[in-house]
Amino acid sequence: MLELNINGQTKQVDAEGDTPLLWVLRDTLGMTGTKYGCGIAQCGACTVLVDGNATRSCVTPAESVVGAQVTTIEAMESDPVGAKVVEAWVAGQVAQCGYCQSGQVMAATALLKATPKPTDEDIAAAMTNLCRCGTYNAIAAAVRQAATA
Amino acid sequence: MNIPGTDALLGTPVSIPERGVANLSRRGLFGIGAGALLLGTMVRTRPARAQGEGMAAVAPRPGTQVPAFLEIRNDGKVRLLSPFVEGGQGIATAMAQIVGEELDFEPANFIVDCAPPGADYLIVNGRRLTGGSLSVRSSYATMRQLGATARNLLVRAAAARLDVPEGELTTEPGRVIHKASNRSLAYGELAEAAMKLPPSEVASLRDPATFRWIGKPVPRLDARDKSTGRAQYGIDLTVENMLQASVVHAPRLGQEPGAIANEAEVRGMPGVHSVHKLPGAVAVLADSWWRARKASEALNVTWAEGRHDRALPADFSSAGMLATLRAEKGAGSPAEESGNLAAAFASASKTIEAEYDAPYLAHAQLEPPSTIARFNGDGTLELWMPNQAPEVFQELAAKEAGLDASKVKVHSPILGGFFGRHFTYDAAAPYPQAIALAKAVNRPVKVIWKREEEFLRDGLRPMGFVRFKGAVGADGMPVALQAAAVGEGPIGRYFAANAPVDPSMVEGIAGKPYAIGAKRVDCVKLRQPPVIAFWRSVGHSMNDFFYESFLDELATAGGKDPFEMRLAMLKDSPRHATLLRAVADLSGGWKRGPFDAEGGKRARGVAMASPFGSEVATIAEVSITDGEIQVHDLWIAIDPGRAVNPGLIEAQVQSAAAIGLSSALLEEVVYENGEPQARNFDGYTILPHARMPRVHVKVVESGAALGGVGEPGVPGVPPAVANAVAALTGQRIRSLPMSKARLGSA
Numbered sequence: 001m002l003e004l005n006i007n008g009q010t011k012q013v014d015a016e017g018d019t020p021l022l023w024v025l026r027d028t029l030g031m032t033g034t035k036y037g038c039g040i041a042q043c044g045a046c047t048v049l050v051d052g053n054a055t056r057s058c059v060t061p062a063e064s065v066v067g068a069q070v071t072t073i074e075a076m077e078s079d080p081v082g083a084k085v086v087e088a089w090v091a092g093q094v095a096q097c098g099y100c101q102s103g104q105v106m107a108a109t110a111l112l113k114a115t116p117k118p119t120d121e122d123i124a125a126a127m128t129n130l131c132r133c134g135t136y137n138a139i140a141a142a143v144r145q146a147a148t149a
Numbered sequence: 150m151n152i153p154g155t156d157a158l159l160g161t162p163v164s165i166p167e168r169g170v171a172n173l174s175r176r177g178l179f180g181i182g183a184g185a186l187l188l189g190t191m192v193r194t195r196p197a198r199a200q201g202e203g204m205a206a207v208a209p210r211p212g213t214q215v216p217a218f219l220e221i222r223n224d225g226k227v228r229l230l231s232p233f234v235e236g237g238q239g240i241a242t243a244m245a246q247i248v249g250e251e252l253d254f255e256p257a258n259f260i261v262d263c264a265p266p267g268a269d270y271l272i273v274n275g276r277r278l279t280g281g282s283l284s285v286r287s288s289y290a291t292m293r294q295l296g297a298t299a300r301n302l303l304v305r306a307a308a309a310r311l312d313v314p315e316g317e318l319t320t321e322p323g324r325v326i327h328k329a330s331n332r333s334l335a336y337g338e339l340a341e342a343a344m345k346l347p348p349s350e351v352a353s354l355r356d357p358a359t360f361r362w363i364g365k366p367v368p369r370l371d372a373r374d375k376s377t378g379r380a381q382y383g384i385d386l387t388v389e390n391m392l393q394a395s396v397v398h399a400p401r402l403g404q405e406p407g408a409i410a411n412e413a414e415v416r417g418m419p420g421v422h423s424v425h426k427l428p429g430a431v432a433v434l435a436d437s438w439w440r441a442r443k444a445s446e447a448l449n450v451t452w453a454e455g456r457h458d459r460a461l462p463a464d465f466s467s468a469g470m471l472a473t474l475r476a477e478k479g480a481g482s483p484a485e486e487s488g489n490l491a492a493a494f495a496s497a498s499k500t501i502e503a504e505y506d507a508p509y510l511a512h513a514q515l516e517p518p519s520t521i522a523r524f525n526g527d528g529t530l531e532l533w534m535p536n537q538a539p540e541v542f543q544e545l546a547a548k549e550a551g552l553d554a555s556k557v558k559v560h561s562p563i564l565g566g567f568f569g570r571h572f573t574y575d576a577a578a579p580y581p582q583a584i585a586l587a588k589a590v591n592r593p594v595k596v597i598w599k600r601e602e603e604f605l606r607d608g609l610r611p612m613g614f615v616r617f618k619g620a621v622g623a624d625g626m627p628v629a630l631q632a633a634a635v636g637e638g639p640i641g642r643y644f645a646a647n648a649p650v651d652p653s654m655v656e657g658i659a660g661k662p663y664a665i666g667a668k669r670v671d672c673v674k675l676r677q678p679p680v681i682a683f684w685r686s687v688g689h690s691m692n693d694f695f696y697e698s699f700l701d702e703l704a705t706a707g708g709k710d711p712f713e714m715r716l717a718m719l720k721d722s723p724r725h726a727t728l729l730r731a732v733a734d735l736s737g738g739w740k741r742g743p744f745d746a747e748g749g750k751r752a753r754g755v756a757m758a759s760p761f762g763s764e765v766a767t768i769a770e771v772s773i774t775d776g777e778i779q780v781h782d783l784w785i786a787i788d789p790g791r792a793v794n795p796g797l798i799e800a801q802v803q804s805a806a807a808i809g810l811s812s813a814l815l816e817e818v819v820y821e822n823g824e825p826q827a828r829n830f831d832g833y834t835i836l837p838h839a840r841m842p843r844v845h846v847k848v849v850e851s852g853a854a855l856g857g858v859g860e861p862g863v864p865g866v867p868p869a870v871a872n873a874v875a876a877l878t879g880q881r882i883r884s885l886p887m888s889k890a891r892l893g894s895a
Contacts, residue, residue, distance in 0.1 A: 015437075015439075016419060016440075019439050020439065023437065023438060023439035026385075026438075027393070027437040027438055027439065028437065030387070032378070032381065032384075032385035033377070033378020033379065034378065035382075035384075035515075035516075035565070036384065036517065036597075037515045037516075037517070037600065037830075038600045038829055038830050039599060039600055039601075039829075040600075040829055040830075040831060042829060042830040042831050043515060043830055045515055072378070073377060073378035074377075074378055076377060076378075077377055086373075086376050086377055089372070089376035090372045090373050090376050093368060093369055093372055093796065093800065094372075094376065095237075095369070095371065095372055095375035095376060096237035096238070096239070096800060096804055097236055097237030097514070097515070097516070097563075097564060097565050097566040097567075098237065098371065098374075098375030098376075098380050098563075098565070099382060099514075099515040099516045099565030099566060100515050101375050101376055102377075102378040105376060105377075124838065124839055127838050128837065128838060128839070129838070130515065130830065130835060130837060130838075131515075131807075131838070132513055132514055132515050132566045132568070132808070132835060133237050133566060133804045133807070134803060134804045134805075134806065134807020134808060134811075134836065134841065135800075135803070135804065136807065136836075136838045136841035137803060137841060137843065137844060138800075138803070139838070140838075
């Protein structure tokens with residue numbers, strides 16, 4: 001049994017300690033907003049915040065986040081920075097297939113929490129998640145928009 | 150003579166055979182029948198519902214039955230059962246715009262779901278598929294009429310309810326209004342009565358001059374759900390009491406599982422329910438997917454040679470395939486022929502030859518494939534699975550399960566990208582595994598392919614190879630162009646195995662608009678062993694790269710500027726000439742370069758393409774840093790005839806530009822010893838954010854017939870980039886991806 005803090009709530013989780021956080025979220029807790037894309041930290045679809053840092057949950061053992069604050073896409077609309085990012089994503093019509101966008105929103109939120117006024121270089125360095133629909137220009141524009149909101 | 154491309158084939162109405170596919174042998178599925186199945190030609194025509202009283206049931210014309218499409222609810226919403234699956238292209242929003250315009254109902258208040266299989270939904274020229282950039286242009290008239298018919302029913306129901314003549318009633322979004330008595334009724338209050346009325350054949354359409362939503366950049370209906378994690382894809386779904394399955398496939402297609410050395414040990418791993426041998430794979434069922442995956446990766450399976458129809462030879466390699474294509478010098482069959490080629494070459498002042506090739510590509514959509522299968526107590530099988538053709542998957546799933554198709558319920562969730570991935574390619578979908586497992590354990594089963602399995606069993610964009618010979622006259626203008634495309638395309642494999650010309654091999658080479666005195670394009674068919682597939686823009690994805698690059702080689706041979714030469718060759722084709730000028734204007738006026746810019750020298754290249762009923766002109770600006778191509782800007786002018794949603798069109802062109810550039814610069818599926826070498830995104834590189842250029846889009850509405858918008862942005866990008874690189878470096882790239890080329894700096 002692992003005790004995890006997810007979006008401010010304590011959850012008792014019945015899973016092996018080496019189970020990736022991604023699958024604890026998706027399968028054990030039924031929180032499917034965080035996506036599986038590659039399983040090897042290449043695509044970033046599984047990005048969550050661990051103590052505020054963008055983290056690829058597909059290679060993060062659940063036992064390694066015991067005692068940490070895990071934040072997922074499900075909490076973004078009630079997070080002051082996350083809400084701005086979500087609004088910018090909607091206003092900018094960023095999503096196409098949308099499968100990568102939970103991870104993109106999380107990466108953008110982590111960036112803006114650490115760097116509220118990012119330069120284009122900051123955005124390029126932080127927004128490394130893959131998008132097969134090629135929404136990258138809309139993503140960058142939405143990050144800039146959220147930074148001014 | 151002119152052979153149509155993929156578009157003409159898919160875009161042509163077909164008569165639907167009055168028979169199902171139940172009697173086709175499995176081998177038959179790989180023959181010409183498979184193509185029909187693949188794209189939904191041979192769906193059985195069951196009556197949608199009995200019509201009239203005492204008469205034999207007659208199948209209504211697809212797309213005419215309002216209750217099959219619309220649920221007008223009391224909560225101010227309308228649920229639309231769309232014939233199309235939403236996979237990012239925005240078709241759900243476009244359908245809400247088109248239907249809403251005529252129904253008189255705000256698009257934003259629609260809930261759009263993909264319709265189940267059914268004869269009512271066969272509205273894509275008598276078929277049903279989401280692909281070929283066909284959705285809006287094939288259904289526009291049908292869906293407008295459907296909305297108008299529904300509005301007419303609501304007005305007539307209101308006339309009865311208010312006891313006034315129909316002619317005194319008007320509508321405003323969501324309500325029927327009787328001005329004279331200052332009364333009104335919400336659509337939701339009228340729906341039940343309205344749906345009982347016989348539909349009018351002649352419900353009138355709105356004057357397009359009064360359109361409020363068609364032609365406007367109406368926002369996507371799914372923007373918020375896709376920005377908050379609420380959107381549910383197939384991989385996110387669960388059903389009660391289900392087990393989860395992870396599979397390991399044979400490393401080479403055609404092998405079968407033999408002994409499992411540690412089966413008992415694997416069965417004892419945490420959460421594991423059972424281990425199953427399947428055709429070409431072994432599956433582990435467990436109470437969670439991660440436990441199933443861990444156990445499946447612990448399996449020690451001996452793979453034996455099988456007797457699979459599509460078995461890959463043990464020595465198959467992509468390098469060997471390219472050598473085979475190069476070595477094939479057969480004449481082939483003409484796909485396009487005009488003028489006297491021999492005479493044109495004989496009198497030309499300069500003749501050049503070149504060979505071009507492009508590699509196998511993976512779809513690499515971000516959502517890995519999954520399927521949930523559940524056998525219900527009433528004898529039905531229910532499936533939740535990604536697909537671009539529900540009726541086709543229904544027929545094939547019914548065969549797998551040994552059921553009549555009417556007993557198979559198909560749910561088509563939104564897709565986490567598709568790009569041609571989710572047709573019924575051989576061994577490329579998890580639904581047969583989910584069905585077999587659910588049957589074996591008598592419980593619902595969800596199969597998810599881990600990314601490594603997806604790269605192992607994805608159907609491939611075929612390898613392409615074209616041999617060109619061209620000549621310019623004394624004035625430097627092209628006078629002769631000969632091309633031979635060698636290989637195989639998905640239309641040939643799945644639709645027309647015996648036809649001499651495979652349209653998907655020559656589209657983008659045959660039928661180009663340029664005036665050249667003598668032309669000949671030959672199709673030289675040569676089978677490719679892998680499972681090949683449709684991939685965003687199909688043959689155009691590489692053929693326009695080949696042709697437009699070689700056209701620039703002819704410009705160089707004739708001492709011509711490639712833009713001015715194209716313009717001169719299009720002087721009798723105003724639609725193309727206008728578009729070419731439009732993209733030049735968009736880029737601030739044509740300049741080829743090299744020219745000085747921030748960070749060093751840059752140059753521009755231009756290309757045109759005529760894919761899927763639309764016209765596209767593209768300009769790219771590049772520089773070279775440390776031997777690596779940097780694309781700074783892409784200017785793309787697209788003429789789809791008319792724009793139903795300019796916002797969605799621009800988004801699709803941005804997206805197409807990204808995948809086109811990704812294929813040009815980076816992507817390549819390499820096979821050795823019958824196995825793909827890359828099994829994840831660390832080995833198969835797709836365009837990252839850092840390499841995305843600025844993309845400037847102009848939508849030109851020429852008023853021509855509606856063309857597609859999802860794919861047409863792709864094919865102009867690789868040649869525009871290659872032509873810019875040649876302008877900058879003098880080096881002509883004739884083999885993709887460009888990352889293989891060793892480029893000197895400018």
